[in-house]
Amino acid sequence: MSTFNCSKIASHIIDWLNVYIKDIPVKGFIVGISGGVDSALVASLCARTNKKVILLNLPIRQAKSEYRRAQKQIEQLENEYPNVEGLKIDLTHSFECLEKTLPEDVNSNHLVMANSRARLRMTTLYAVGQTNQLLITGTGNKIEDFGIGFYTKYGDGGVDLNPIGDLLKSEVFLLAKHLGVIQEIVEAKPTDGLWGDERNDEDQIGATYDELEFAMSFKGDKNTLSDRQKVVQEIYQRLNSINQHKMIPIPVCSLEGLK
Template sequence: MGTILPALDFNEAIKIITGFISDALEFSGCDGFILGLSGGIDSATVASLCVRAVGPSRVLGLIMPTSTTPREDVKDAEEFARVLGIKTFTIDISDIQSGVSKLYRDNPKLSRLAYGNIAPRLRMTILYMYANNRNLLVVGSGNKSELVVGYFTKYGDGGADILPIGDLYKTYVKELARILGVPQRIIDKKPSAGLWPGQTDEDELGITYNELDQILYAIVDLGLSVEETSDLTGIDIKKIERVFGMIKRSEHKRMPPPSPSIKHLL
């Protein structure tokens, strides 16, 4: 399948993103950055950009596997961190995740999704513990494709101080990763949040990233309707309606918690 996504000037994108990262650090008054390394393409790309922006000595990586994390992902994260020259700590959170789940007392029993989402929220907590103690900013690895449809855990992997690739669709992230020297084996992996064994992003989303990115570009960037998006992309209208619903249902994830206004009473 082709694509309606326009060509991107990746050299200019790298310049903009690394400048953003550097400026964020200077503005914050912090001493560096910390991020979670999953062994996947997004975190590898973000780590590379951070190193380009501020140097390896100011970037710390945490590798936080669970019992469902493939061993090869841990190995890829550790090896690429060594290539980048950044310090890492590997912290297995399996027992913590299991322990937290045992605090659930209600019926029905804890769902697979609820159990899986414990892990990204634990990772966020651990990242901020290190960040607080070392005066670091937490860097998130969310891309535009995930952010727009809400494919992230609220107050989990969605919890960060900056999102360097938050305006890049997954299609662009793949090419950016190649330019930055991310190993091809990482780029070629099936994207997965690792919430349960065998879980993949595209299976859970019910659509490929190639299709998703075209739909999002048409709806978000071009402002097209569902019908116009189908005409332009040739993608089945039911898939487009599903994506449109995901955008609407996840709006709360992209907004701060709402409060009622009482200023008219003052």
């Protein structure tokens, strides 16, 4: 197994970002900063392109710890890179207006409203991004985007490009440490930040990212697995199955032969 070369991987991603926008009429990238390691890593990579970068902190009844981590990471990159601009847009009032507008059975559904937060943030990212001629840059890692579909469709999954979609979570941490992502973020338990409390990804999924990485790569005899590994394998397979609609192209009804 080859060693994960942080310098080589970082340079490759930064070059990829620059090449991607080379011949299209945009000025750079915009990233929503959540206080988690994935968005902090993407922000750090985009900052190093020397293109215009806007980092948005978009709190909606946010846990104070998440908001502080996000703001601290934005300020660090602003201070270090002249091409980076931080911006805070508090969406709490907008979200509460949406809550009041929706029918009771909708706004009382906690999962629906958590996903609505992500979609409101996506709308804001596209509004600011289009105004500034920037591409919305995704922050989902390989496990989330292509393993268990742990993201909101047309929320944090609504992006123009994704520079870390081929990185496992363990690799995200390695690269984040290499690029100097603030220690508080590296040490924090991963969270999607959609609930307004301190619950983390592991609480929601029922497995750690290390366990999910093993499940994603496992191709052997399930009878050789420990009881815990079997539980995680079931979690992975269930989420992978029910979230296929997020991971495949939008189905189009073909009219071939009918016209």
